[in-house]
Amino acid sequence: MSDVITAAVAALSEKMSGADFDGSAKFVIEGEGSVVVDASGARASDEEADVTLTADADTFQDMMAGNLNPTSAFMSGKLSVDGDMSKAMALGSVLG
Numbered sequence: 764m765s766d767v768i769t770a771a772v773a774a775l776s777e778k779m780s781g782a783d784f785d786g787s788a789k790f791v792i793e794g795e796g797s798v799v800v801d802a803s804g805a806r807a808s809d810e811e812a813d814v815t816l817t818a819d820a821d822t823f824q825d826m827m828a829g830n831l832n833p834t835s836a837f838m839s840g841k842l843s844v845d846g847d848m849s850k851a852m853a854l855g856s857v858l859g
Contacts, residue, residue, distance in 0.1 A: 767795040767820050768807050774827040775805035782857045786850045787812040793819045800854075814846035814854070826858060833858050 771792060779800050787801035789812035799808040816833075818826070822841045825831035833855040836842035844851045 764807050765795045767792055767824075768798060771795075771798045771823065771827070772805050772807055775800050778827070778858055779805060784853055784857055786814070786847070786853070788850060788854050789815045790823065791815060791817040792823050793817065795820055812846070814844060814848070814850040816842055816844055816851065816854075818842045 771790065775790070775798055784800070785802065787799060789808075789810070790798045790800070792798070796807060797809045798805055799810055799812055801812070818836065818841055822831065822836055826833055826836060826842075831841075833842060833851075837844060837851075837855075
């Protein structure tokens with residue numbers, strides 16, 4: 764597992780701790796791998812999810828650090844969303 768994925772799992776675990784997010788989301792970090800978050804937490808995985816969010820490593824790291832709002836990343840084309848948009852919006856409020 765890459766260092767980027769390991770860091771992503773840690774960051775998402777922290778952000779999702781105690782969050783009210785029902786469903787599943789997969790973060791595809793281009794060139795690195797995938798992380799899935801759901802009620803059981805965050806883990807490195809490529810399983811199916813309700814919504815898939817795809818971004819490069821820099822964009823993802825900026826979102827996790829709070830330097831880039833997920834909605835802004837989507838609107839600027841840095842983040843693509845495939846699947847249930849309502850789940851993406853709920854996740855955005857958790858991560859935002």
